Amino acid sequence: MAATKEKPEQRVVGFFVAAYEQLGLPRLIITLFVLLLFVLAFIMKMDLTILIGDSLVRIGMNGVLALSMLPTIACGVGLNFGLPVGVIAGLVGAVMSMNWNLQGFAGFFVAIGIALPVAMVAGYIYALILERVQGQEMMVGTYVGFSIVSAMCMFWLLAPIKNPAMIFAIGGQGLRYTITLDKTFAKVLNNFLAFDVLGVTIPTGLLLFFALLCVLMSLFFRSRAGLAMRTVGSNPMFAKSSGMNVRYMKMWGVILSTVLAAVGIIVFSQSYGFVQLYTAPLYAAFPAVASVLIGGATLKRATVGNAIIGVVLFHTLLTIALPVTQTALRGADISEVARMIVSNGMILYALTRAERR
Amino acid sequence: MPEKTVSTAARPAKAGGKGGVNPLKQWSVPIFFLVLSIAGIIAAGLDINFLIHEITARFGRNMLLVLSLLIPVMAGLGLNFGIVIGAMAGQAALIIVTHYGMEGLAGFLLAAIISVPFAMLFGYLSGRILNQAKGREMVTSMIMGFFANGLYQLVFLVLVGTVIPMKNTVLMLSSGVGLRNTVDLIGLAGSLDRALDRLWNGFVMGELGNIPIGPWRIPLFTLVVIVGFCLLLSFITRTKLGQEMRAVGQDMNIAQVAGINVDRTRMIAIIMSTVLAAWGQLIFLQNIGTLNTYNSHEQVGMFSIAALLVGGASTRRATIWNAVVGVLLFHTLFVVSPLAGQRLMGIPQVGEYFRSFLAYGVIAVALALHAWQTKSENQ
Numbered sequence: 001m002a003a004t005k006e007k008p009e010q011r012v013v014g015f016f017v018a019a020y021e022q023l024g025l026p027r028l029i030i031t032l033f034v035l036l037l038f039v040l041a042f043i044m045k046m047d048l049t050i051l052i053g054d055s056l057v058r059i060g061m062n063g064v065l066a067l068s069m070l071p072t073i074a075c076g077v078g079l080n081f082g083l084p085v086g087v088i089a090g091l092v093g094a095v096m097s098m099n100w101n102l103q104g105f106a107g108f109f110v111a112i113g114i115a116l117p118v119a120m121v122a123g124y125i126y127a128l129i130l131e132r133v134q135g136q137e138m139m140v141g142t143y144v145g146f147s148i149v150s151a152m153c154m155f156w157l158l159a160p161i162k163n164p165a166m167i168f169a170i171g172g173q174g175l176r177y178t179i180t181l182d183k184t185f186a187k188v189l190n191n192f193l194a195f196d197v198l199g200v201t202i203p204t205g206l207l208l209f210f211a212l213l214c215v216l217m218s219l220f221f222r223s224r225a226g227l228a229m230r231t232v233g234s235n236p237m238f239a240k241s242s243g244m245n246v247r248y249m250k251m252w253g254v255i256l257s258t259v260l261a262a263v264g265i266i267v268f269s270q271s272y273g274f275v276q277l278y279t280a281p282l283y284a285a286f287p288a289v290a291s292v293l294i295g296g297a298t299l300k301r302a303t304v305g306n307a308i309i310g311v312v313l314f315h316t317l318l319t320i321a322l323p324v325t326q327t328a329l330r331g332a333d334i335s336e337v338a339r340m341i342v343s344n345g346m347i348l349y350a351l352t353r354a355e356r357r
Numbered sequence: 358m359p360e361k362t363v364s365t366a367a368r369p370a371k372a373g374g375k376g377g378v379n380p381l382k383q384w385s386v387p388i389f390f391l392v393l394s395i396a397g398i399i400a401a402g403l404d405i406n407f408l409i410h411e412i413t414a415r416f417g418r419n420m421l422l423v424l425s426l427l428i429p430v431m432a433g434l435g436l437n438f439g440i441v442i443g444a445m446a447g448q449a450a451l452i453i454v455t456h457y458g459m460e461g462l463a464g465f466l467l468a469a470i471i472s473v474p475f476a477m478l479f480g481y482l483s484g485r486i487l488n489q490a491k492g493r494e495m496v497t498s499m500i501m502g503f504f505a506n507g508l509y510q511l512v513f514l515v516l517v518g519t520v521i522p523m524k525n526t527v528l529m530l531s532s533g534v535g536l537r538n539t540v541d542l543i544g545l546a547g548s549l550d551r552a553l554d555r556l557w558n559g560f561v562m563g564e565l566g567n568i569p570i571g572p573w574r575i576p577l578f579t580l581v582v583i584v585g586f587c588l589l590l591s592f593i594t595r596t597k598l599g600q601e602m603r604a605v606g607q608d609m610n611i612a613q614v615a616g617i618n619v620d621r622t623r624m625i626a627i628i629m630s631t632v633l634a635a636w637g638q639l640i641f642l643q644n645i646g647t648l649n650t651y652n653s654h655e656q657v658g659m660f661s662i663a664a665l666l667v668g669g670a671s672t673r674r675a676t677i678w679n680a681v682v683g684v685l686l687f688h689t690l691f692v693v694s695p696l697a698g699q700r701l702m703g704i705p706q707v708g709e710y711f712r713s714f715l716a717y718g719v720i721a722v723a724l725a726l727h728a729w730q731t732k733s734e735n736q
Contacts, residue, residue: 081496133728138496140728143721150717153710158702174704286503334515340507344500351497352489 026349027313030294030342034317037324044327049199051320057190058315060206061271064213065284066291066311068260073292073302074221075253076233077130079347082141083285084149085126086261089119091152094266094275095175098184099163107185108270115262122148123258127251142285149282156277178274186273206271213260218304229253233300264288290314290343293350317342386723387669387682394689401696408692410573415688417550417576418644420583422661423680425633427590430675431599432626433606435495436662439483439627441502443634444641444654445509446475451639451648452513452540456525460544462552465643468545472635479505480631484624491609495672495724502658513650536650546646549639550576579640586633587677593629602626606673663687663716666723673727690715 041051065083072080093115097107126144133140157174161167165183168174180186192205220226232239232249240246265284269275292302295310322335398408422440429437450472454464483501490497517523518534528536551558562571593599604612605622613619638657642648665675667690668683691712698708 129725132732133725134732135492136495136724136728138493139499140721140724142496142499143717143724146717147714147721150710150714154707154714157704157707157710174706334511337507337510337514340503341511344504344507347500348486348497348504351493351500352486 024296026346027294027296030313030317030346034313034320037317037320040328041320041324044324046323046327051323053200053202055316055319056200057203057206057271058319059311060190060203060210061268062264062287062291062315063210063307063311064260064264064267065288066295066307067210067213067217067304068257068264069288069292069297070217070221070302070304070307071229071253071256071260073297073300074226074233075229075250076236076300077137077250077253078299079138079285079289079293079350080141080254080257080261081138081285081289082126082130082145083257083261083288084145084281085122086119086258087265087281087284088148088152089122089258090115090262090265091269091275091277091281092118093262094269095159095161095166095179095277098166098179098181098275099161101163101184103184105185105188108188108266111185111266112263115266116259119259119262120255123255124251126258127254130254131247131250145285146282149279153278175277177278177280178276180274181270182273185270188270189267190271203271206267209267213263214304214308221304225249225252261288286343286347287314287339290346293346294342297350298353299350314342384669386667387686390667390686390690394686394693397690397693397697401693401700403693403696406569406571406573408689410571411692412685412688413573413575414644415691416684417579417583418641419637419661419664419684419688420680421586421640422634422637422657423665423684424583424586424590424677425630425637426661426665427675427677427680428593428602428626428633429494429630430670430673431594431606432602432623433609433673434487434498434623434626435672436665437498437627437630438495438658438662439487439498439501439505440630440634440637440661441654441658442479442483442505443476443631444638444657445505446479446631447472447635447638448642448648448650448654449475450635451542451545451642452528452536452650455540455542455545455648456523456528458544460548462548464545465548465639468639469636472639473632476632476635477628480628481624483631484627487627488620488623499658506655509654510651538650540648540650542642542646542648545643547643549582549643550579552578553581576644579644582640590677598622598625659716659720660687663719666719671723671727671730687716 038048038051041048065087068083068086069080072078090111093111093113096114097111100110102110126141129144130137130141159175161175166175166179168176189205189209190203193208194204195202221230228239228244229249229252231242232244232246233253236246239249261284265281291310291314292307293310294314295302295306295308297303297306297310318335318339321338325334325338398405422444425440425443426437429435447468450468453471454468459467483498486501487494487497512521514535517536518529518532523529524533528540530537557577558574560571561573561575564570594603601612601617601622602625604615604617605619609619612622634657638654641657642653645653664683664687665680666683667687668679668681670676670679670683694712694715695705695708698711699705701707
């Protein structure tokens with residue numbers, strides 16, 4: 001036993017070196033920060049079950065949006081900052097479904113059913129734009145997204161919808177900024193088969209839906225089409241010479257991403273209980289981008305695992321940062337600040353680190 | 358593959374390529390926005406005197422911020438969304454000056470001096486980051502702006518009063534931690550605009566025949582300062598440094614071979630841009646008269662860039678005249694569109710959303726056109 005006196009230290013150091021190499025500095029910091037917050041919460045005797053339950057809900061509701069980053073990264077277009085294009089399509093579906101007063105799962109699935117074709121058309125147009133601006137997809141995508149959101153602001157204001165529950169109380173025209181889903185499909189997924197374990201409510205349906213899409217996604221990446229897409233992304237020259245249609249695969253990547261974003265925002269809205277219109281989707285892409293990057297993706301390579309790990313880490317951090325820091329710092333709210341620094345810092349890290357073209 | 362024209366203007370028969378630039382093509386974007394502005398003015402039924410009053414004020418307010426974008430474009434860094442960081446440096450200086458109760462032109466100049474070390478440090482750090490992200494400087498500078506905004510809020514919302522010892526009941530929240538949302542700059546308001554009041558207060562009101570002229574208020578000294586900066590910028594382009602920047606902007610590899618220190622040149626360009634942006638934000642805020650501690654800087658990058666692009670600039674070519682024309686046109690639309698929305702649709706918000714659509718859309722289209730152009734040139 002005496003001989004091993006040195007060893008534990010070495011082992012600890014070795015563990016951290018290994019962890020550092022595996023995770024990279026930013027991921028390590030974020031993981032430690034999440035653990036620190038949990039320790040703080042435990043020390044201050046906060047109700048951990050609520051924190052964990054809330055985290056699970058947040059993970060489920062943001063998961064699909066993060067998944068939607070994968071196809072564009074895989075096909076070589078990069079991070080899809082134009083996610084609002086798909087988000088808007090999803091919102092159109094949700095608004096239509098609400099307008100018809102469809103309740104429960106009917107409302108949810110009709111919303112998705114309407115959103116899918118809209119997202120496919122919007123995604124196709126968006127893909128045509130991105131195809132022409134190769135090399136600047138991220139920048140152009142960001143501003144295409146911003147433009148769509150502000151153009152749709154005018155649409156929400158002038159939309160010919162007369163449902164009194166959805167339009168402004170005064171004036172008789174224009175959809176409200178946030179519309180409650182209480183009477184239609186709020187929390188249909190969250191409450192589906194939900195049960196309690198040790199006081200933690202598990203949003204079974206929500207997590208199952210996310211898991212289902214994860215499985216479908218990884219099956220897709222193993223399929224012929226998925227492999228072709230990944231080849232196009234990682235080595236376009238090779239893909240071209242082996243007879244793949246690079247342009248076609250890239251367009252499908254963008255369309256798939258847009259469609260997933262549309263489904264993602266509907267899942268998000270049903271869990272949140274409200275549909276947020278107007279400028280709310282403006283920055284929708286950023287948490288999703290940050291999630292996959294935190295999960296270990298780069299600008300050129302991303303797996304379903306990256307998306308899952310990233311969403312779990314990032315959204316657990318965001319969920320528990322607010323109550324914990326509020327208790328610890330007596331009122332000062334740093335969760336918003338933490339969100340900005342963590343998500344943008346992570347994107348910045350990826351942008352400066354990635355392999356040169 | 359045939360070369361694609363991307364301009365909306367008619368393509369002349371022999372517009373084969375890189376030779377002479379067709380003036381109609383070069384100015385097609387401003388002409389389009391001029392037409393849009395005139396249509397808006399007519400639709401809104403706007404009083405021209407009111408418009409001129411607004412535009413002079415906005416011109417003085419925004420011009421230096423837009424000018425701060427020119428140097429990075431010249432050095433091939435594209436549109437520097439990171440001027441937001443310069444604006445933060447300016448605001449930090451302004452908060453310090455206000456805290457010590459400095460007033461008037463002396464206070465303003467002191468703020469301008471204090472902002473320089475901040476801006477240089479931030480510019481240096483930005484430059485380091487951008488040198489690691491060659492080829493995607495614009496998206497990196499944009500994210501850098503968001504990131505810096507997080508740090509800014511951390512400093513002024515959390516650290517002030519806890520880590521940074523500061524006591525000031527006027528500026529700070531009642532809890533003693535963090536700054537208030539708005540800081541009244543009453544001692545500094547108009548300090549630069551009206552510095553020449555003893556000569557002439559810049560107030561125009563009268564009649565020419567039967568046509569009323571005014572009331573306009575011309576920010577005289579600010580305009581003098583802006584003209585000074587324009588001269589300085591065109592001087593810099595003629596110096597050795599300016600030529601090196603151009604060379605780097607044309608082609609980094611060739612510049613490197615020719616013995617130019619590419620990274621250093623790009624660094625200097627970003628530092629200069631950041632310092633100018635800090636001063637630009639000071640001019641902006643002394644004209645407005647209040648500082649929205651957590652919001653004043655947020656939109657600065659986007660609006661300045663949109664204005665420059667409306668003036669016909671691209672991500673690789675931007676002149677002082679692009680900046681002048683762009684600020685005038687963009688802010689005309691800015692004033693006009695809510696009023697036009699009110700008149701045409703009966704809902705002022707439509708015009709407001711149209712305005713932000715315009716700002717975002719202009720940037721999207723300009724970036725897309727530019728990327729498209731570079732792509733077809735390469736093929």
